[in-house]
Amino acid sequence: MNGRVLSKKKQVEQTATSLFQQRGYAATSMRDMAQALGIEAASLYSHIRSKEEILQNICFRMARLFFAAQDEALSGFTGTASEKLSRAIVAHIKAITEDTSASAVFFSEWRHLSEPHLSEFKEMQARYEGTFREILHEGLGSGEFVDLDEKFAMLTILSALNWTHQWFKPSGRMSAEEIGQRLADVILNGLRKK
Amino acid sequence: MNGRVLSKKKQVEQTATSLFQQRGYAATSMRDMAQALGIEAASLYSHIRSKEEILQNICFRMARLFFAAQDEALSGFTGTASEKLSRAIVAHIKAITEDTSASAVFFSEWRHLSEPHLSEFKEMQARYEGTFREILHEGLGSGEFVDLDEKFAMLTILSALNWTHQWFKPSGRMSAEEIGQRLADVILNGLRKK
DNA sequence: CCTACCGATCGGTAGG
DNA sequence: CCTACCGATCGGTAGG
Numbered sequence: 001m002n003g004r005v006l007s008k009k010k011q012v013e014q015t016a017t018s019l020f021q022q023r024g025y026a027a028t029s030m031r032d033m034a035q036a037l038g039i040e041a042a043s044l045y046s047h048i049r050s051k052e053e054i055l056q057n058i059c060f061r062m063a064r065l066f067f068a069a070q071d072e073a074l075s076g077f078t079g080t081a082s083e084k085l086s087r088a089i090v091a092h093i094k095a096i097t098e099d100t101s102a103s104a105v106f107f108s109e110w111r112h113l114s115e116p117h118l119s120e121f122k123e124m125q126a127r128y129e130g131t132f133r134e135i136l137h138e139g140l141g142s143g144e145f146v147d148l149d150e151k152f153a154m155l156t157i158l159s160a161l162n163w164t165h166q167w168f169k170p171s172g173r174m175s176a177e178e179i180g181q182r183l184a185d186v187i188l189n190g191l192r193k194k
Numbered sequence: 195m196n197g198r199v200l201s202k203k204k205q206v207e208q209t210a211t212s213l214f215q216q217r218g219y220a221a222t223s224m225r226d227m228a229q230a231l232g233i234e235a236a237s238l239y240s241h242i243r244s245k246e247e248i249l250q251n252i253c254f255r256m257a258r259l260f261f262a263a264q265d266e267a268l269s270g271f272t273g274t275a276s277e278k279l280s281r282a283i284v285a286h287i288k289a290i291t292e293d294t295s296a297s298a299v300f301f302s303e304w305r306h307l308s309e310p311h312l313s314e315f316k317e318m319q320a321r322y323e324g325t326f327r328e329i330l331h332e333g334l335g336s337g338e339f340v341d342l343d344e345k346f347a348m349l350t351i352l353s354a355l356n357w358t359h360q361w362f363k364p365s366g367r368m369s370a371e372e373i374g375q376r377l378a379d380v381i382l383n384g385l386r387k388k
Numbered sequence: 389c390c391t392a393c394c395g396a397t398c399g400g401t402a403g404g
Numbered sequence: 405c406c407t408a409c410c411g412a413t414c415g416g417t418a419g420g
Binding site: 208225235244245 | 400
Binding site: 155 | 387
């Protein structure tokens, strides 16, 4: 166990993340995972308790990443709603790019969580989105933003951001921060040149 | 068979669409569908050839809807890139709102298509997205749009549009056309008041 | 980490 | 549209 070699449990989770991303949680069998790792299906249970436990770990670890990035970007920050929105967007992209595969699973597979995890997950999601809604509310109240339905705008912004995981390559020309800044810029100012 | 009663085959497809949307294709069993329809699983095969055939019908029917709306909006139309983009966006939203459940399945479950349908689907998807890319290319060349990566911008715009199926209610205050226009407006001009 | 195995469930067919 | 049933595969356990 050192920094260069992942623990077997981490290896299992990483392999599972990749397969869940490619085929979806329901369509990935324990035997698929075992084969990808070169072991027998039954051996997986030395490292994990159940298939769903892996999904839980992926989803809640990503949720923590999103909250940590958001908190860091906003706690103690005072500024206009535009500035806050911009910081929240950059933080969101930063969290996505930290693990694009886990993000894909987080966004698409959480519905396969069982109770009580499903309810807990939805609660966290609502809380996270709430921060965006508050920023939009502030900007609408101050007359900084154009007249828009808060929830409508929040969902549209987040869905625009959430496909970043599909094409982000850590080896690409732009850093996560640069991509986040450009996205924030287009969301605030639009595609059309002034 | 008249206009008021759906054929049994259409009933099966509609029930399947709803279940695929809620639980995903892989997690929906033929027995789930049968139960929702009040018949035995084996009886489904009087109306459909296989589970995947249903998915194929949903995905390719939606694809035809998207193309038809796009063609109607753009064929023979001459105008600025902004105007074209706006029309393409309204058409896209119109197609989504015609069947939000089928749209959800179209967007999320197409990866479960088998060959050769999967390749055909991807080809159509690339062709459809290509129209958006061309419009962006035109607007970038003419200096109408701010400097952006074409593919990046195309994917971001479409992902912002594609969550409309999540919250659109035909009974809501805004029509599909109005929603499309507002989305086009925000994409072109941004959230920030000028 | 393996062999051996469990009961449940899967998509689908035969024959009416 | 049903009963009866098929072989394959599922997540998971016992015991080493």
